[in-house]
Amino acid sequence: MPILVEADSTTAGVLVNALPAGSPVVSRAEDVDGLLTGRGHSSVVIGPTIEMATAAALAERIRVGHPATSVVLIRHDLEPNVFAQAMQVGITAVVAADDQPALNTALSRARGTWEAIHGPTNPGERDGRVFTVFSPKGGVGKTTMSVNLSVALAKTRAEVVIVDLDLAFGDVAITLQVIPERTITDAAESESDLDFSLLQQLLTRHESGVSILAAPTHPEGRDQVTASLARRVIQTLRRHFDYVVIDTPPGFDDQVLGAFDETDECVVVATLDVPTIKNTKVAMETLDLLHLIPNNRHLVLNRADEEVGLSLANVEEILGMPVEVSLPSSTAVASATNHGRPIVLSKPDHAVSKAIEAFARTLAGNAATPTSTAPAKRGLFGRQKK
Ligand SMILES: Nc1ncnc2c1ncn2[C@@H]1O[C@H](COP(=O)(O)OP(=O)(O)OP(=O)(O)O)[C@@H](O)[C@H]1O
Ligand SMILES: [Mg+2]
Structure with missing residues (x-):
């Protein structure tokens, strides 16, 4: 299952809908490392508001510490120097923020790499x-x-x-x-x-x-x-x-x-x-x-x-x-x-409910995702602009 890292909660709410249900979401790059030490994750998707230097440092840590995990970088602008920087730190794919097919391809290739190293997962199986x-x-x-x-x-x-x-x-x-x-x-x-x-x-x-x-x-x-x-x-x-x-x-x-x-x-x-x-x-x-x-x-x-x-x-x-x-x-x-x-x-508006819901999001590595603002349908930014 991919992990999404994205600092902006609205952007995270949109992007997480393009990922398999239950994918953890964190707002800071340094929170990814803790999740990677637990169960295996086939990819880390770095959202468009994460600074390039931060993204590069995270990708480098993943390349060295978790070589089976692919890094997918999402950017609003696909400038040529982004690709060069991405290649240097072992980022496997750079995807435009509104290109869901490209994201799907990158995720499925990441899963292929993961399975080649760790063995196949049966179709429909999760890593809950x-x-x-x-x-x-x-x-x-x-x-x-x-x-x-x-x-x-x-x-x-x-x-x-x-x-x-x-x-x-x-x-x-x-x-x-x-x-x-x-x-x-x-x-x-x-x-x-x-x-x-x-x-x-x-x-x-x-x-x-x-x-x-x-x-x-x-x-x-x-x-x-x-x-x-x-x-x-x-x-x-x-x-x-x-x-x-x-x-x-x-x-x-x-x-x-x-x-x-x-x-x-x-x-x-x-x-x-x-x-x-x-x-x-x-x-x-x-x-x-x-x-x-x-x-x-x-x-x-x-x-x-x-x-x-x-x-x-x-x-x-x-x-x-x-x-x-x-x-x-x-x-x-x-x-x-x-x-x-x-x-x-x-x-649901009771203080106890709110505290437990916030805790559930934290436990799921999902603190950045406001469930109430997430659109019901899957889709990236292109479909959100209405
Ligand atoms: N914050 C709270 N405010 C008021 N009542 C509470 C609160 N938390 C739990 N209770 C009540 O306390 C009682 C015991 O709670 P609960 O059954 O969850 O405990 P437990 O640790 O699972 O107990 P057991 O060890 O017997 O399984 C229940 O009646 C529950 O409604
Ligand atoms: Mg009990």
């Missing part, structure tokens, strides 16, 4: 990203975050599946008010020949477009889902969805550890109470010891406005990581849960 929502404690807001994050991602036209790995007491289905006919337990019988066509039959679709792989209906179903099955399920789903969001039980179990092996971004939910912060600290140290997700952990402080003697600054100091999102306590959140319509859907 896995976001795991975690806390060692119960009741802190993991499911609330998983569900709202999934819905927020689905609003960006991406294909999203939420996997309920709280195998004994999962409540993703009830939170979204769906009644699943099949659950993850049904995958256990076919673990050895699990494929997407089988998994597809186990998914329940929510009105938001999010697909749900529900937890077993009874706690004992948990024992049938081994850690290797959990991993296999995630590996299979990520090839068919842009995002796989995983809700987890409190703390580590084998299945959660299996999921961590597949996780690109870990969302750590905490609240302002000493036992939660202490256990979160221990959990982060455990992840360090196991070398799991060392870099891509994101701290969310839920109910951050509660006056309980601990401050946001205390939390950051104890955990040694910044709070990326802080969500206030609000009866609207609990009421949305109780009515089976996540707050991001039922009250």
Whole structure:
């Protein structure tokens, strides 16, 4: 999947529509490097407002560090010296800002190069990203975050599946008010020949477009889902969805550890109470010891406005990581849960919804893309001028 780098949010909103759904978008060239260290990306598309010197430096870093990734440069003016500069730093294609066919050709050639090096991807397969929502404690807001994050991602036209790995007491289905006919337990019988066509039959679709792989209906179903099955399920789903969001039980179990092996971004939910912060600290140290997700952990402080003697600054100091999102306590959140319509859907203008949507864009590397301004149809600048 390509990565788009473009500083101007309107331009980014137009360009991203010309890329496969779910392509990450960043506004600064230096943010591309972090994305490239995760899952493979066949190309980086540099938008027209990125300065040539910045584009050249990025292309040089990619050429040396990620030789299988092609760089496509989009410019408003195709002056001859642009081609010369592009060649010097190994940019594979220079495309005019209004030339979608040329962009498509460049992207498909990039994919060809990628596959020649890394092996073919089956037609229609994706390289989806896995976001795991975690806390060692119960009741802190993991499911609330998983569900709202999934819905927020689905609003960006991406294909999203939420996997309920709280195998004994999962409540993703009830939170979204769906009644699943099949659950993850049904995958256990076919673990050895699990494929997407089988998994597809186990998914329940929510009105938001999010697909749900529900937890077993009874706690004992948990024992049938081994850690290797959990991993296999995630590996299979990520090839068919842009995002796989995983809700987890409190703390580590084998299945959660299996999921961590597949996780690109870990969302750590905490609240302002000493036992939660202490256990979160221990959990982060455990992840360090196991070398799991060392870099891509994101701290969310839920109910951050509660006056309980601990401050946001205390939390950051104890955990040694910044709070990326802080969500206030609000009866609207609990009421949305109780009515089976996540707050991001039922009250999109609520502060909590806006914070979660902004976080979803950041996680997706999509901070530069205002979804509301993106045109519904695919097309570059030429078609936008009306
Ligand atoms: N910011 C908030 N304001 C008000 N209520 C909230 C907020 N966040 C979560 N809640 C409510 O707190 C309760 C627990 O949240 P949630 O189920 O998301 O936690 P959890 O970490 O998944 O719990 P468990 O570990 O039991 O699975 C729910 O009723 C939810 O609606
Ligand atoms: Mg939960």
